[in-house]
Amino acid sequence: MTAEAIARLQGSDPLPPGLSGGVVAIGNFDGVHRGHQAVLGTAADIARRDGLPLICLTFEPHPRTVFRPDQPVPRLTPAPMRARLLEALGFDAVVEQAFDKSFATIEPEAFVSEILVDRLRARHVVAGFDFHYGRRRAGTPETLSAAGDKHGFETTLVPALGGEDGEIVSSSRIRTMLEAGDVAAAAEYLGYRWTIGGSVQEGQKLGRTLGYPTANLLLMPDTILRFGIYAVRLRRGDGSLHDGVASFGRRPTFDNGAALFETFLFDFSEGLYGEPVTVSLFGFLRGEEKFDSAEALIAQMDRDSAETRDILAGVSPISALDRRVAF
Template sequence: MPSEIRRIPAIESLPAALRGGVVAIGNFDGVHRGHQSVLQPALDIAARDGVPALVLTFEPHPRQVFRPDVPVFRLTPAHMKARLLEALGFEAVVEHPFTRAFAGLEPQDFVKTVLVDGLGISHVVTGFDFHYGRNRGGTPATLAEAGRANGFGVTLVEAFSDEGGAVVSSSRIRGLLGEGEVAEAAGLLGYRFTVEAEVTGGKKLGRTLGFPTANMALPPQTELRHGIYAVRFRRADGRLHDGVASFGRRPTVDEDGAPLLETFLFDFDGDLYGETCAVSLFGFLRGEVKFDGLDPLVAQMKRDEEEARALLSGVRPLSALDLGIAFKGAAA
């Protein structure tokens, strides 16, 4: 496994040493189990052939280009996606700029410009429904034909379904997170859903109530159900702390405020301001409630802490990815 994945901003920037590799193509938002069913064959073929294993993805998300008025709730921003791909074993991810001009390439030009001249691939792996080029005119059949004509192999992977027979998709996972179903979402991701942001200062009301919190502003397009979660908090140095977090508008004390993630770390006393930290969600405890005063709020927060401690005491990693994201380090 590479010690650190290379993030390459465009196909033109690909180092010569990484040409001739196996490339998995896709947006891969979430790097979920469905994506992993495409990514793993690319790793296997690269290992078999002794060539680099790469991922070709696109920035920004295509929907941000074609529908800028509809915000995209990204499960994994580019830096988090790269970290997951690194954990899987890829050597590099090419984050090629996605523009209307790029989307307008004729399918044959996409093959020549991107795959042949740009990346010099020996093999490409994609999902069975992969389309490319202007008006999505490139199909799996034309890709296979292009591979024969240009001397690269093509592997198409069928859709991956969960144990219940339903296809695993990023949109399905977004929907589950919007309902607070973080445990079910984790089952589809193969790891606990994790957010990352800088810890910022707040009104310090939690500290006066005996529950000091690390406050993090998430992107406004985050479609996570407002409520209380059992979480694991990872600091920049890798140290882990169990905790309970509230995501929402704090209706008891500040119902007009912007949504904020506030995490109370168990058995911790320190300064986190300015640190970029990660929070992994293990369970949804309850929805957001407006209490009639601070005393009932504090009583409920104590019950939330007890429930979160109990839930987190028995958790186990779901996969190697989960082990790296939510379990690496020394728990509090």
């Protein structure tokens, strides 16, 4: 998955003529998990069938964060990463509608007429079976279908998707899995290996002194991933992939400082400072530990590296999207 080619538009941006009159998938889509992919894939199928542009309408920030600013929603996929995933799924554009308390008061009919009809000129609207919109969530799947009949666009509502364990695939369940470090289970619900992104930061070079130089990413403050050691794969801006072992945490053996995601790449010696990268997580090795000496830490890092090489030697894509993201 290389740098995004998808058009990212703000809610107030005019839609380019070539993207007007398309199929519009609506939702928050935080995580772009298998449940979301059922909605997005349905929209993509319709767009291909009818030869129409494929647009995603989503909201920034997450509406629950606006209503509960003291309890912000930890994001599985910040807007740039969500856009990359949508691009990999074949979307032509994503419209990131600014969501604030003023927008939350828009009446359902105004949402339809001003955004779906006047701005996007939607020919077909696809949403989840429980999609609500407008002031006090008064807009329902039923009113959306009725609005489509009134304004001349078709509507398709997609039922919920269950996991192999019978539970509904949801962003909240995936967050719980990541809090436990269970990135393998999260991948099954996501339909791809959970992936983070950012520009490589220059750190204190502690890893270099240990013989383990790292590419460091500073993650969003609300990142819920468990502190620990992970088997990962890093993709550079040129598309090349590099296996490695990563540590997420506060480095208790040294400074117990700000949380940092540090990736040691196997058989790699180039500089990466300032370069945008993505890192896909394949497996959890162990929790973060404090060691009595640098020598003890190095010995454990050697074991972690060997275990990671074994894990990554046996991986294969779990979906077409996973192939685009992590292979």
